[in-house]
Amino acid sequence: MRALLVVNPKATTTSGRTRDVLTHALANDLKLDVAATGYRGHARDLAREVARDGSHDLVVALGGDGTVNEVVNGLLHDGPGEHLPKLAVVPGGSTNVFARALGLPNDPVEATGQLLQALSEKRSRSISLGCAGGEGLPDRWFTFTAGFGFDAGVVGRVEEARRSGRRSTHSLYVGQAVRAFAGERRHRKDGPITFRAEGMEPVGGLAVSIVSNTSPWTYLGNRPVYASPEAGFDTNLDLFGMTRMSLLQTLRTIPQLLDSAGVGPHGKHVVAYHDLAEFTLHSQEPLPFQVDGDHLGERKTISFTGVSRALRVIV
Numbered sequence: 001m002r003a004l005l006v007v008n009p010k011a012t013t014t015s016g017r018t019r020d021v022l023t024h025a026l027a028n029d030l031k032l033d034v035a036a037t038g039y040r041g042h043a044r045d046l047a048r049e050v051a052r053d054g055s056h057d058l059v060v061a062l063g064g065d066g067t068v069n070e071v072v073n074g075l076l077h078d079g080p081g082e083h084l085p086k087l088a089v090v091p092g093g094s095t096n097v098f099a100r101a102l103g104l105p106n107d108p109v110e111a112t113g114q115l116l117q118a119l120s121e122k123r124s125r126s127i128s129l130g131c132a133g134g135e136g137l138p139d140r141w142f143t144f145t146a147g148f149g150f151d152a153g154v155v156g157r158v159e160e161a162r163r164s165g166r167r168s169t170h171s172l173y174v175g176q177a178v179r180a181f182a183g184e185r186r187h188r189k190d191g192p193i194t195f196r197a198e199g200m201e202p203v204g205g206l207a208v209s210i211v212s213n214t215s216p217w218t219y220l221g222n223r224p225v226y227a228s229p230e231a232g233f234d235t236n237l238d239l240f241g242m243t244r245m246s247l248l249q250t251l252r253t254i255p256q257l258l259d260s261a262g263v264g265p266h267g268k269h270v271v272a273y274h275d276l277a278e279f280t281l282h283s284q285e286p287l288p289f290q291v292d293g294d295h296l297g298e299r300k301t302i303s304f305t306g307v308s309r310a311l312r313v314i315v
């Protein structure tokens with residue numbers, strides 16, 4: 001099997017040494033080419049080329065969720081299909097939600113061991129993906145989440161802090177979430193987002209809207225956070241929203257997000273949908289938007305599609 005290993009040398013926990021160890025391990029079992037990403041978007045360009053020229057059967061992404069997202073967008077640039085190379089991931093970022101949701105260990109060496117075993121046993125699975133489009137912008141695939149409104153604002157703040165030299169830690173996310181919460185009183189009470197799906201009553205007044213392709217939504221350290229516990233790679237998309245984010249309501253919802261019992265957030269101001277194939281989120285004013293933790297600026301309307309069996313993953 002011919003494979004391309006795409007490495008993000010700038011990812012939080014990807015060191016040169018880990019990369020060398022993993023390259024040697026993978027090269028024993030695969031005809032391996034290695035490419036290090038040199039700029040934002042490079043992983044997408046590399047994967048798109050491979051998908052188009054059919055030169056490789058597998059693309060292995062070594063990096064964080066941002067690198068995985070780029071590789072997936074490159075592979076699916078011209079749409080899904082059986083002919084596409086398979087995907088494998090080795091976690092090298094700070095959170096690695098996608099890799100962990102697939103059941104991989106969060107340690108790159110252990111994950112490589114599992115990957116090699118899956119390859120020798122010819123184990124793979126088809127996974128669903130989310131696709132976000134609208135406003136004439138190119139479609140963007142996502143592997144585990146997309147957010148419109150509050151959470152995307154937090155992601156934007158974290159990216160800004162990282163650009164000014166802060167390290168990506170969980171306390172950075174929590175700190176920026178608290179600041180965003182304190183600074184956005186107006187939207188918290190009177191949310192500007194409306195959910196619409198064919199055959200369903202529209203739901204307005206959403207202050208936060210989190211779309212999930214899998215569960216958990218994210219991790220705080222080793223602690224999973226469940227926005228939509230039923231979401232999974234075998235179903236379409238789930239949506240979690242809140243029509244009110246008062247301090248009291250938010251303090252009620254946080255323990256529900258952290259509860260591993262599988263119930264998920266609930267209550268008067270919580271909106272939760274499972275297995276949606278198509279829907280739109282619209283805001284009266286531009287709001288922050290993110291996919292897989294990558295802040296994409298502000299939007300007013302986003303259309304979402306859940307695409308089942310979109311990609312085959314070695315796991």
Ligand SMILES: Nc1ncnc2c1ncn2[C@@H]1O[C@H](COP(=O)(O)OP(=O)(O)OP(=O)(O)O)[C@@H](O)[C@H]1O
Binds near residue numbers: 066
């Ligand atoms: N050579 C590079 N220089 C600057 N940015 C890069 C380079 N290569 C890749 N990137 C960008 O780095 C971003 C973040 O990478 P990635 O998600 O792999 O690591 P991370 O940020 O450490 O992980 P996490 O998302 O878990 O925090 C990617 O979106 C990618 O576009």
